[in-house]
Amino acid sequence: MDYQSVVIKARRRSSKHSGESRYWRQFKHPVFVKEYAPITSVHFSPSKPHRYATTAATRVQIYAPRTQKLTKTISRFKDVARSGYIRDDGKLVVAGDDSGLIQVFDINSRAILRTLDSHKQPVHITKFSSLSPTHILSCSDDTTVKLWDVPSQTAISTFIDHTDYVRSGQVSTVNPNVILTGSYDSTMRLFDARSGQCEMLMGGRSRADNFPVEQVLMFPSGTAAISTAGPILRVWDIIAGGRCTRALSNHQKTVTTLSLNAQGNRLLTGSLDHMVKVYDVSTYKVVHTMRYPAPILCLAVSPDDTHIVAGMSDGTLSVRRRQAKSEEISQTQTTISTLATDINFTSLPPKHQVKASPDAGEIRIKSQTSKKLKEYDRLLKSFKYSAALDCVLKKNIPPRTTFALIEELIHRDGLKIALAGRDDVLLEPVLHLLLKYVADPRFGEVVADVTSIVLGSQDMYLSVIGQAPLIDSLFLRLKKKMASEVRFQEEITKTKGVLTMILSSATPADSK
Secondary structure, three states, X not given: OOHHHHHHHHHHHHHHOOHHHHHHHOOEEEEEEEOOOOEEEEXXXXXXXXXXXXXXXXXXXXXXXXXXXXXXXXXXXXXXXXXEEEOXXXXXXXXXXXXXXXXXXXXXXXXXXXXXXXXXXXEEEEEXXXXXXXXXXXXXXXXXXXXXXXXXXXXXXXXXOOOOOEEEEEEOOOOOOEEEEEEOOOOEEEEEOOOOEEEEEEOXXXXXXXXXXXXXXXXXXXXXXXXXXXXXXXXXXXOOOOEEEEEEOOOOXXXXXXXXOOOOOEEEEEEOOOEEEEEEOOOOEEEEEEEOOOOEEEEEEOOOOOEEEEEEOOOEEEEXXXXXXXXXXXXXXXXXXXXXXXXXXXXXXXOEEEEEEOOOOEEEEEEOOOOOOOHHHHHHHOOOHHHHHHHHOOOOOOHHHHHHHHHHHHHOOOHHHHHOOOOHHHHHHHHHHHHHHOOOOOOHHHHHHHHHHHHHOHHHHOOXXXXXXXXXXXXXXXXXXXXXXXXXXXXXHHHHHHHHHXXXXXXXXXXX
């Protein structure tokens, strides 16, 4: 074994056990989710719990990072969906499709809130502006780039400088009017929405640049940008007028995706050669390499640096997870406890339990399963008024429940519907109920309402009256009892009047 091979092996061993390599090796035990079409886009929500959206075929799917479970599926697309992107507050999702349509969805209800229909060809890029959450950037195969105002559903600016497909773009994170795009015409352009013009052109000036620009990425500072064209990675100095400062070639095939970690000091690149490479942005040296089972189309790192999600051309979604350090967990727990104190979870009903997940930064309010509806509630909910009334006329039902349901029927104008069309068997318990509680002061008003319908609308029971002796006797007893109750109420009213006069006349004497 010669000296050179020994040195190479020693370097490999040292790099294998370096701190940088150990950190990235913590992203282990990948979870694989199989889709039926290539996964073309992955995006993490900047807000906790950092759910992520994946785009494949005609669907945008939302996953929970802690459990890797599918929580939402948005499939209301006319054609192949593209670039599912979650807004910074985690409430809205925007996506384009191959018909040229752009749609904005509510992430919870999945309802379509806005439709932007202006592009004539597939829209591969749709992104919310982080500084202007009501603005959306779109890049299309019709060579145009548009900045949209969501509330008015109109394009604020339209840029037509590119001459080929525009399949990458980003709004600056320091200036909402600055837009960086990359096109298959081999150029990158920096647009200003205030002037509506292209302010800077990068690339396309030599034969070496004659590769379609697959991806562009602007650094958070806004002073530099990175582009991919074929297997070449280029770094551009925006402050220096768009000068290319570096050209890197560490992949064997086209680089398809770019992503920065949360601190912005590591750049991850994914390629069709099945490899993900990690660069130190201070030196642009490869500090770690990860191998995947299929060509990589998209890649994203979670905002808390605990997940790396990659989408591949064979429809496989790979999720690598890193356990947070103890100090990171304690910091998250402190944040969660502070939040719990602020919103006073202790005031919630006992059936609600608050559970915090430190590794994912989630707060889940677990609610017990709701109680099963009573039979009469279920019948009332389905508008079966007569059956609901029959249900509460049973002997084991307390009178408060019975008259509560009758009051609900009155509010719904459904009492006549519930009483109509009854034969002698169904009418008998109604009459018994009225006879029993006609003089009860707790239910007197409700009984009077029901009795007025039963006695005042006897046309409803023409087929019963005179045919069933029991029903006839119940009707006569009810009439007599109602007449007796009316006389009693009249006497009480007279007595009340007399007492009022006596008390009012006695008041002056007492005051003297």
